[in-house]
Amino acid sequence: MLLVASASAQAHSVRSARTGGASVAVPKVKSFKCGTGETKRCPRGSILRLSGEYLRDTSTVIFLGRRGKRDDRRVKPTAASPHRVLVEVPSRARSGRLRVVSDDSSATSPRLRVLPKPTPPPIPTTGPLAAIFPVQGDHDFGTAVNAFGGGRNHKGQDILADCGTPVVAAVAGTVTLAKYQSRAGNYTVIQSKDDASQAYMHMRAPAIVKKGDRVVAGQPLGVVGQTGRASACHLHFELWTAPGWYTGGAPVDPLELLKALDASAAQRK
Numbered sequence: 001m002l003l004v005a006s007a008s009a010q011a012h013s014v015r016s017a018r019t020g021g022a023s024v025a026v027p028k029v030k031s032f033k034c035g036t037g038e039t040k041r042c043p044r045g046s047i048l049r050l051s052g053e054y055l056r057d058t059s060t061v062i063f064l065g066r067r068g069k070r071d072d073r074r075v076k077p078t079a080a081s082p083h084r085v086l087v088e089v090p091s092r093a094r095s096g097r098l099r100v101v102s103d104d105s106s107a108t109s110p111r112l113r114v115l116p117k118p119t120p121p122p123i124p125t126t127g128p129l130a131a132i133f134p135v136q137g138d139h140d141f142g143t144a145v146n147a148f149g150g151g152r153n154h155k156g157q158d159i160l161a162d163c164g165t166p167v168v169a170a171v172a173g174t175v176t177l178a179k180y181q182s183r184a185g186n187y188t189v190i191q192s193k194d195d196a197s198q199a200y201m202h203m204r205a206p207a208i209v210k211k212g213d214r215v216v217a218g219q220p221l222g223v224v225g226q227t228g229r230a231s232a233c234h235l236h237f238e239l240w241t242a243p244g245w246y247t248g249g250a251p252v253d254p255l256e257l258l259k260a261l262d263a264s265a266a267q268r269k
Contacts, residue, residue, distance in 0.1 A: 046088070062075075133262050134261075142234070157258055163233035181228060195243045202225050205223070
């Protein structure tokens with residue numbers, strides 16, 4: 001009698017290793033991509049994407065150390081699919097290879113250069129050059145999914161507010177981008193004097209500033225919207241170290257700054 005293999009059996013037959021006579025999938029990492037956009041290096045605390053084959057069953061990613069297991073750093077993936085795994089680079093990880101571990105097998109990746117965790121740029125919250133909270137109206141910071149990282153390589157903090165709520169520049173600087181993008185929607189990026197950047201995304205209409213404009217803290221940029229890839233009205237706010245947004249800088253968690261600016265605004269009322 002002719003037996004027709006199921007789709008799962010056919011997929012199983014292409015797996016490239018055997019253990020105890022049973023065929024198992026061997027994970028393979030072909031490339032990296034850091035949340036900063038770089039492909040061969042990534043700062044501690046950033047989200048790292050590993051791309052390759054047979055990655056769905058990844059249970060652990062080990063950042064291999066220099067002294068055997070003593071300085072290995074083991075992390076659980078934040079997400080996994082057949083061709084992709086997302087992990088956060090551990091705070092004490094070292095440069096070197098990574099080992100991807102599944103239930104039945106493991107494999108070693110190419111080398112990754114691990115960089116120090118970027119520190120937030122100093123932004124004054126008081127005094128004549130103080131920054132301003134970017135949403136001028138009722139708002140909240142949502143849940144974990146709206147936070148930096150957010151389980152999906154989220155590079156900023158969402159500020160939930162009604163559509164139409166005014167959005168202002170948090171920090172004085174020069175507008176480097178004011179465009180529309182399918183994910184970010186209507187957005188603008190402002191670079192401050194120290195070359196750090198702030199990005200404002202999902203605005204309802206195109207920003208009312210243009211590239212090259214110099215703005216002061218508190219200057220209107222537009223209003224909260226839901227453009228691009230957004231499921232609710234909110235401002236997505238990003239804070240990047242020098243030399244700036246996708247130009248060699250690194251995203252940092254802006255929540256501490258936003259809470260300080262929010263508290264300062266509440267005190268002034």
